Amino acid sequence: MFTETVRQPSEGIDRGRVYSLLTARPDNRRPLTWERNQIDLLLMEGCEFLCPWTHKRIRVGAAYDLDHIVPVALRPINELWNLIPADPAFNSQVKRDRLPSEDSLQRAEPSLLQTYQHYRRSQGLRPVLESDACRRFGAFTPQESFELQLVKRTAAFVRCVAQWRHAAQF
Numbered sequence: 001m002f003t004e005t006v007r008q009p010s011e012g013i014d015r016g017r018v019y020s021l022l023t024a025r026p027d028n029r030r031p032l033t034w035e036r037n038q039i040d041l042l043l044m045e046g047c048e049f050l051c052p053w054t055h056k057r058i059r060v061g062a063a064y065d066l067d068h069i070v071p072v073a074l075r076p077i078n079e080l081w082n083l084i085p086a087d088p089a090f091n092s093q094v095k096r097d098r099l100p101s102e103d104s105l106q107r108a109e110p111s112l113l114q115t116y117q118h119y120r121r122s123q124g125l126r127p128v129l130e131s132d133a134c135r136r137f138g139a140f141t142p143q144e145s146f147e148l149q150l151v152k153r154t155a156a157f158v159r160c161v162a163q164w165r166h167a168a169q170f
Contacts, residue, residue, distance in 0.1 A: 032066050035083055038124050039066070047118045051087040052108030053095060053170075058085045065091040069112075069154060070161055073097035079132035080125065081150055084115050094170055099162045101169040105155050112154065116147040 043049075049058040058064045067086035070077055074097065086095070100108060119125040129150075133140070137153040140146050162169060 032078065032083065035080065035125075036066050038122060039064075039085055041124070042118055042122055047121075049085040049115055049118065050111040051090065052084060052111035052115070053100070053104060054087045054090045055107075055111065056087045056090075058087075063088050067091045067095065070099065070158060071095075071097040074099065074165055074167055075161060077136075079136055080119060080129045081116070081133050081136065081154055084112065098168040098170045099158055102159070104170060105158060109151050109155065112151045113147055116150050120147060 039049075043058070043060040043062075046060075049064070050056070051058060051064075053067075064085040065088040066083050068077065069082050069084060072078075116129065119129045130146070133146075133150050133153070137150070137157070140149050161167065
C-alpha cells in the first residue's frame with residue numbers, strides 16, 4: 001500500500017508485484033521437503049539416526065528437525081552434507097543459530113559419519129550428497145572412505161566459519 005503512494009514511472013508497479021518481491025524466497029532458502037521425504041523413506045526402510053548433539057535415537061515415527069550444521073543465519077547452505085536429522089527440542093532451544101564447539105563437533109563425528117553413510121546408501125540421496133560435497137569441498141580421494149573425508153571436511157569448514165564469523169557456539 002505504501003508503494004502505491006510513492007511516485008512511480010508511468011508503467012508503475014502494482015501491489016501484487018511488490019508483495020511477490022518482498023516475500024520471495026532466495027534460491028538457497030528453498031523448502032527442504034524433498035530432503036525430509038528422502039530421510040523419512042530411510043527411516044521407513046529401517047535406518048536409524050542419532051542426533052549428533054544429544055545422541056537421541058531417531059527412528060520411524062519419531063519427531064526430528066532437519067538441522068543445518070552451519071546455521072542458515074550464519075551462512076545459508078542447504079546442501080545435503082549440511083542437513084542432518086536432529087533432536088527437535090535441542091535444535092530449537094539450545095543449538096538455534098549457533099555453531100558446534102570443538103568438543104560438540106568431536107562428539108558428533110560418529111553420528112555424522114553414520115548419517116552420511118545412510119545418505120550414500122540411498123539411491124535418491126547419494127548423487128545429491130556427492131554432488132553437493134564435491135562442489136563445496138573439491139575432489140575426494142579413493143584412499144579413504146568418502147563419508148570419513150566428508151566428516152573431516154565438514155568439521156574443518158565449521159571451524160573456519162566459527163573463526164571467520166566469531167559465532168556463538170554450544
